[in-house]
Amino acid sequence: MKKILIIEDEKELAYSIELFLRKENFETFVIFDGDKALEKFYNLTPDLVLLDINLPNKNGWEICKEIRENSTLPIIMMTARDSEFDELYGLELGADDYVTKPINLKILLARIKRILKIDGKSNYYFEGMGFDIRTLELSIDDEKIELSPKEAQLLEYFIKNKNFILSREKLINEIWGFDYEGGDRAVDTLVKRLRKKLGKYSDRIKTLRGMGYSYEEKKI
DSSP: OOEEEEEOSOHHHHHHHHHHHHHTTOEEEEEOOHHHHHHHHHHHOOSEEEEESSOSSSOHHHHHHHHHHHOOOOEEEEESOOOHHHHHHHHHHTOSEEEESSOOHHHHHHHHHHHHOOOTTOEEEETTEEEETTTTEEEETTEEEEOOHHHHHHHHHHHHTTTSOBOHHHHHHHHTOTTOOSOTHHHHHHHHHHHHHHGGGGGGEEEETTTEEEEOOOOO
């Protein structure tokens, strides 16, 4: 059973999410205070974190930053703000997804399932670069590099569609879903993060001006 940590100071909303997810066979834990959230996180080691931005004592940005410095587990940010800046800032800090309030629980569930889904058939190796979706691990010349779930999902999609031109709209639909309402700059931010993880193989992801991106196998 997957464990989800809900960090949300609106108690009614937190309990609604908790009850809904329990009915979907998730093990859930709720924290209302930012100061206590990190302690609970380290003690619990959940499979996914639902994280509000506006929290007492320690805000969601701070919590997201510290979690990402120590873990690659999935983080979905929750906020009443409907701002592209907030969304991009969360992605820059390492969040995997972003939902605005009022939250549609069915859409939230779909995003959780999408992020936690693991396809054991995905395994890739070419010229010193390997990728295993089962462990979300990237290997560069036999050195293991951890990826966040969104980074892994993007890399998997690039590999499965290598040498094809993938528009930002196409990537948004495949990685975030058709219900995603954010701008396509989120794609650029995620690609930037993934390229950094790829190191010397980063140039396999080609930027095609005005068209999108393409993953091309290139020998080094």
